[in-house]
Amino acid sequence: MVMLKELPKEELVLQGNASCAGCAASLALRLTLKVMGSKTIFVVPACCTSIIQGQFPSSSLNIPVLNIAFATTGATASGVVAGLRMRGIKDVTVIGWAGDGGTVDIGIQALSGAAERRTDFIYICYDNEAYGNTGMQRSGATPIGAWTTTTPTGKRENKKDMAFIMAAHRIPYIATAVPSYPADFIEKLEKAKKIKGTRYLHVLTPCPPGWRSDADLSIELGRLAVQTGMWVLFEMENGVFSISSPSRLALDKTKRKPVEEYLKLQGRFRHLTTEEVVQLQKAVDATLDYYTKLNGQRIFPQITD
Amino acid sequence: MIDMKKCTKCLLCWVFCPEAVVERMEDDTPKIDYDFCKGCGICAKECKVKAILMIREE
Amino acid sequence: MLKTIVETGNHIAGLAALAARAQVVAAYPITPQTQIVEEIAELVDSGKMNAEYICVESEHSAMSACIGASTVGARTFTATSAHGLAYMHEMLHWASGARLPIVMAVVNRAMGPPWTIWADHGDSLPQRDTGWVQIYCASNQEIFDSIIQAYRVCEDQRVLMPAMICLEGFILSHTSTPIKIPDQKEIDDFLPPFKPGWILDVENPVSHGNIVSPEYYMELRYYMHEALEKAKQLIPKVAREYSEKFDLPNYGGLIEEYMCDDADVILISMGTIGSEAKLAVKKLRDEGYKVGSARIRVFRPFPREAVREMATRAKALAIIDRDISFGMEGILFTEVRSTLFDLPKKHLTKNFIAGLGGRDVTQSDIEDVAKKTFRILETGVGVEGIEWVNLRR
Numbered sequence: 001m002v003m004l005k006e007l008p009k010e011e012l013v014l015q016g017n018a019s020c021a022g023c024a025a026s027l028a029l030r031l032t033l034k035v036m037g038s039k040t041i042f043v044v045p046a047c048c049t050s051i052i053q054g055q056f057p058s059s060s061l062n063i064p065v066l067n068i069a070f071a072t073t074g075a076t077a078s079g080v081v082a083g084l085r086m087r088g089i090k091d092v093t094v095i096g097w098a099g100d101g102g103t104v105d106i107g108i109q110a111l112s113g114a115a116e117r118r119t120d121f122i123y124i125c126y127d128n129e130a131y132g133n134t135g136m137q138r139s140g141a142t143p144i145g146a147w148t149t150t151t152p153t154g155k156r157e158n159k160k161d162m163a164f165i166m167a168a169h170r171i172p173y174i175a176t177a178v179p180s181y182p183a184d185f186i187e188k189l190e191k192a193k194k195i196k197g198t199r200y201l202h203v204l205t206p207c208p209p210g211w212r213s214d215a216d217l218s219i220e221l222g223r224l225a226v227q228t229g230m231w232v233l234f235e236m237e238n239g240v241f242s243i244s245s246p247s248r249l250a251l252d253k254t255k256r257k258p259v260e261e262y263l264k265l266q267g268r269f270r271h272l273t274t275e276e277v278v279q280l281q282k283a284v285d286a287t288l289d290y291y292t293k294l295n296g297q298r299i300f301p302q303i304t305d
Numbered sequence: 306m307i308d309m310k311k312c313t314k315c316l317l318c319w320v321f322c323p324e325a326v327v328e329r330m331e332d333d334t335p336k337i338d339y340d341f342c343k344g345c346g347i348c349a350k351e352c353k354v355k356a357i358l359m360i361r362e363e
Numbered sequence: 364m365l366k367t368i369v370e371t372g373n374h375i376a377g378l379a380a381l382a383a384r385a386q387v388v389a390a391y392p393i394t395p396q397t398q399i400v401e402e403i404a405e406l407v408d409s410g411k412m413n414a415e416y417i418c419v420e421s422e423h424s425a426m427s428a429c430i431g432a433s434t435v436g437a438r439t440f441t442a443t444s445a446h447g448l449a450y451m452h453e454m455l456h457w458a459s460g461a462r463l464p465i466v467m468a469v470v471n472r473a474m475g476p477p478w479t480i481w482a483d484h485g486d487s488l489p490q491r492d493t494g495w496v497q498i499y500c501a502s503n504q505e506i507f508d509s510i511i512q513a514y515r516v517c518e519d520q521r522v523l524m525p526a527m528i529c530l531e532g533f534i535l536s537h538t539s540t541p542i543k544i545p546d547q548k549e550i551d552d553f554l555p556p557f558k559p560g561w562i563l564d565v566e567n568p569v570s571h572g573n574i575v576s577p578e579y580y581m582e583l584r585y586y587m588h589e590a591l592e593k594a595k596q597l598i599p600k601v602a603r604e605y606s607e608k609f610d611l612p613n614y615g616g617l618i619e620e621y622m623c624d625d626a627d628v629i630l631i632s633m634g635t636i637g638s639e640a641k642l643a644v645k646k647l648r649d650e651g652y653k654v655g656s657a658r659i660r661v662f663r664p665f666p667r668e669a670v671r672e673m674a675t676r677a678k679a680l681a682i683i684d685r686d687i688s689f690g691m692e693g694i695l696f697t698e699v700r701s702t703l704f705d706l707p708k709k710h711l712t713k714n715f716i717a718g719l720g721g722r723d724v725t726q727s728d729i730e731d732v733a734k735k736t737f738r739i740l741e742t743g744v745g746v747e748g749i750e751w752v753n754l755r756r
Contacts, residue, residue, distance in 0.1 A: 004320050005333070011325040015341035019323060022345035027323035039565045043431065056579055059570035064563040066434055067572035068427065069457055075424030079389060079431025079439075080563070082415035086386040086437045092565055110427065113420030182320050208345075216346030216359075219321055 004183055007034045017060035019052040022215030024205035024222060025126045026052055027179045029061075029097070032124060035189040038063055040093045041084075043077040045107060046070040047099035048132040071106045073098045074114035077121045093193065094121040100141035101131045103202075104160045115169035115198045122192050122199045125162065128207035136210040143230070144283075145276055147212070147268040154271060158283075163202050167236050167299045171198040174236040178204040180222030181246040184233060188244075191237075204231045212267025224262040226250060229288045239300040243291060251292050259284055307335060311356035318348035318357060365543040365609065372503045372535035375542060376442060376468040376528070377402030379510035381412045382550050383466070385440035386557075389417040389428030393447040394480045395532035396470040400442060422447035426454035426465075433463040434571065438514065438557040441465070444532060445472035445486040452490065458525045459494030459587060461572060462560055464517035465525040466510060467495075471634070471685075472532040473720045481721020482531035484633065484686040488662070488694045494587050496526035496594055497663040501638040504542040505614060505660075506530050508605060515554055515601045521593045523560040531685075533721065534635050545609045553608060595664040617666035619658040622648065623673055626655030628736045631699055632683040633659050636717065636724050640683075643729035654733050659695065667702045674703055679711035681736040683729070683752075685718045692749055711740055717752035728752055 012033035019026035025048055033040070042065045044050055050067050054060045068076045073096040081094050096114075098107055103125040111123060130148045131137040138148040140160035147154055166174050173195045177185040185203065192199040206221040208214065213221055225231035226246050233244035249255045259281050263269040272280070307318075318335050319327040324343055328336045337348075349357040370378070376399045380388060388407075390400045406412035415432075419425045422443050429439040443451065448469055458465050473483040487497060496517065500506045506528060513526040530536055545553075563571065575583070599616030606613040621641045623629050630640045637658025644656045657673050659666065674680060680703075684693025691697065696714035703710055715732050718724040732752065739745045 005316055007320070009329055013325055015325055015338065017324070019343075021343035022347055023323050027321065030323065030325055031320075038568070041435070041563050041565065050573055053570055053573050056573065056575040059573065061570060062568055064565060064568045065570040065573070066431065066563055067570060068430065069453055071423060072427035072454070075389075075419055075421075075427035076431035078417055078419070078424075079387060079428030079433075080435055081431075082387045082389070082417055082428070083432030083435035083437035083439075086413075086415055086432070087435060089435070109420060110424050113424055116420070117417065179321075214346075215344075216350040218323075218345070219347055219351050 004186070007186065012038060012062045014060045014062055017052045018054050019048070020209055022208045022218045023052070024179050024207065024218040025049065025128060028126050028203050028205050031179060031182060031185060032189055033063065035186055036093055036095065036193060039091055040095055041066065041080060043068060043073055043080060043094065043096045045073045045098050045102040046133060047102050048128065049097060049099070051133055070102055072110050073102055073107050074110035074112070074119070074123065077123070078114045078117065078119045081119055081121050096121060096123040098125055099132060100125060100127040100129060101139045104140040104162050112169065115166060115171050115200070118197050120196055120198070122201065124201045124203060126203045126205045128205050128210050130210050132207055132210055145269060145272050145280060147271060163200070163236070166200045169198070170239065170300045170303060171200060172238055172303055173199040176202045176204070176231070176233055178222040178226060178231060178233065180219045181226065181233065184244050184246050188235065210268070212270070213265055217265055221262070221265060224257065224265070227257040228259045228262045229256055229284045230259060230262050232288070232291055234291070236299055238303050239298050241294045241297055241299050243295050251288055253285070256288070306358045306360055307337065308356045308358065309334070311354045313354055315353065317351050317353065321347050321351050323347065364546045367541050367543050369539050369541045370503070371398065371537050371539050372506050372530050373398035373470065373537065374402050375503045375507050376510065376530070377406065378544065379507045380440040381406050382544065382547060383440070383511050383514050383554060384438060384551070385414055386437040387415045387417065387429065387432035387439045388441060389419045389425045389432070389439070390441045391419055391422045391425050391443065391447060393422070393444045395472060395536045396442050396444045396447070396468070398536070399468055399470070422450040423454055426451040426458060429465045430454065430458055430461060430463055433465055433559070434461070434563050436557065436559045436562050439465045440467070442468040442470065444470040445474055448486050448490060449474065452493070455490055455493040455495060462523040462587070463525060464514065464523055466513045466517065467525070467527045468506070468510065469527045469529045470532045470536045471529050479720045480532065482534055483719045483721065485719065487527060487529050488686045491663055491694070494524060494591070495663060496524060496591065496661070497529060498526065498661050499529045499633040499659065500535065501635050501658060503535060503538070503540045504612060506535065507542055507544065508611060511550060511554060512601050512605050516594055516597050518557055519597055520560055522590050522597060524587065524590050524594060529634065531634050543611060549609065553605060591664040595661070595666065598661055614660055617661040617669045618673055619660055620673055621656040623655035623657055624676065625653060626677050627653040628679045628681060628733055628740065629674065629677045630654065630656045630681050630683060630729065630733055631659065631695065632656070633662060633695060634685065636683055636685060636729070639724060639726050640729050642726045643733060646726070647730055647733055652733060652737060665698055665702065670699060670702045671706060674710055677710065679713070679736050679740045681713050681715060681732050683715045683717050683732060687716050687719065711746060713739060713746065714749045715752050716749055722753060724752070
C-alpha cells in the first residue's frame, strides 16, 4: 500500500516550468521523479515536456536529460543503456519519457526495437491524446470522435492500443495509469523501478488546452476517465493481465458512470451527436466486458529468462 | 489561499499540484508559493474540505 | 611490429573498430556494408571485442543509439551505405550538433530508384553539410588507418565532431588485399581512451539539446564550423604521427598528390578513381604528357588551402566526379572551382562525371579524360559543359 505522505519532499521538477496551467503531464513527471530519484537519466524526444523543460540556459528538470529527435526515444535510450554498461555505471535508471506522438506514431519503430532487444529501461508514455507540442493535431492515440486541429469534425478511427502492442513484445511489465489515482500510479512506478528488462507505462494526462477543458479539472477528468471506463487501469506483469483496483468499480455495469459525464466537460467532444455518444458507450461497454473476461488471464506465455 | 482552520493536512494539494508550488512544511502544513502558482485551481478543486480559495490577483 | 593480414575492405573496417576499442556499436545491415556488421558481431560474440553491439531496427535508430551511448562517455562506431545513410540523415545533424565524435564507415553506394548496389559518391557527398568530417579512401590500408586516426582527431577537445570514412562498395569493401596492422598495444599508445567533451552525469545534471532562442544558436554553429577548421589542421598532423610511428603510408594528409609539381593538367578525383589515376598519369607521362593526379582524401573540412597550393602551377584541372548534383554539376567540381575563384590566375576547369552506379572507371578512361583536357587546353574548344564519361547515347 502506497502512503502518499511517504513520498519524498524533494522536487526534481523545479518551479517555474513552462507547462500550461493544470497540466497533468507536468504532474505525472513530478510524481515519476519523486519515485525514481536523482540517479535517473531521462531521454526526451520532441514533445510537450521538452517545452516544459524551458529554454536555454535554464532547465526545469534537476536530472540529466538527453533531449533528442522525435522518432528516436527507444533507440537513443538503448544507446544510453549500452554506454552506461560499458562504462561500468550500474546504479542509474534510464527512462524514455515521451508523449503519445513520439510513442504510438513516429516513435513506435524505435520503441518496438528497444523492447524486442529487451533493453533494460523504463519507457513512460504520457498521453494527452494528440500532438500537444505542435498545437494539438491528431495522433494515433487520439480517441474516436475527438476534435483536434487535423480532425476538426472528430477523429474517425479508434485510439491505437499501445499497451497491447507492447504486450505482443512480451516484456516483463506493462501498466496504464493516470495521476488522478496517485497511489496506484506510484505503486506502478515503484514496481517498474525494481524490475529488469523493458518496462512500459502508459499514463493518461488530461490537457486543458487540448481537451478544451477547464484548468482545474485535470484531476477530475482523469478520475472520470477511469470511472466511466474510457481509460482502464491495468497491469500486465509477466504476461498476466490484472485490472487495478481504481478500475474495478467501472467493471460493474451498474456502478460504471455514463460516458457523458466525462465527455461533457471537454470541448473536444462538444460536437458529438447523441447517436455518436451511444456508440461510444457501446464501445466502452464492450471493452470493459472483454477486460472483465481477460482479468487474471495470461496475455502471453510465461517469460522464462 | 488556504484556510488553515479547515485544512486537515491530508496533503492532497501537495500531491496534485503540477507545479510543485505547494510546499510541505515540517508539520505537514501545506504552504503555497504564490510567485510560481499558475492559478490552475486543481488544489482548490481537489481539496476535500474546500479549504482552498481561488482569489484573483488584482 | 606490423602484422600482415589479407582481408576485404569491410572486414578491415570491422577490425579497425576493434583496434580502436569502440565500446558501443549500433548498426543495421545494408549491402554492401553487411560484412562490417557481421565481422563486429563475431568479434563481440567471441569475446575478442569488448563492446556492446546493438542490432538496431533501422539506420535512423543506429545513429540515435550511437548518440545515446556517446553522451554517456562511450566510444562509438557504426557503418552504413546509400539509403541507410539517407535514412539517418536527420541524426547526422544531431551527432555533429551535439559535438559527439562518432566514427562511421560509409560503404559508398549509389542511390535508388532504380535499386543499385554498386558504388558512387551520390550517397555521402549530399551529406557534406551535416558537419561530419568526410574522408575518402583508395585502399584497404587507408581504411584501417583512417578509422584509427579519425578517433584521434575527432575526440580532440578542440574538434569533438563526428567523422565518416568512405570506401567504395565492392571495389574496396569486397576486395581482399594485404594490409599491415600495428600491435594493439601500440595502437592504444596512439589512441588513448575516450575523454568526452561533455557527459550526462547524475552528479552534475544538465539538459542537453533542448530549445535555444535565436540569441544563442548562431554561436553554436560558429563553434562547429571552427571545429572543422581545427580538424583541417589536425588531420595531417595526426596522419604524419601515425605514419611515422607505424611506418605506414601517409597519403599526403588532406590531398594525395602524384606528379603534380610540374603538371600542366591535374586530374582531381576522390576514392579509388584517384588511385587508378596514378596509373594513368604514369602511362601518360611516358607518352610525354605533363600530367598529375590529386586525390582529395579529406572532403570535409574541404582542403581549400591545399587545393590552391596544388593547383598553383597547373594550367588546367580535370575534375572527375563520381556523383552529380542534378540541375548543377559535379559536387567536387563546384567545390574546387569555388576554392580557386579568388586566385589571380584563372584555371581551365572541366567537369567529368564518371562511374555512377558502379560503372567501371578504367585507367584507359582516365587517360582519355586527361587527353581531352589537354585538347581543350590547346584549342580552347569544349570548355563549356559537363562531360559524362562513357555515357551511352
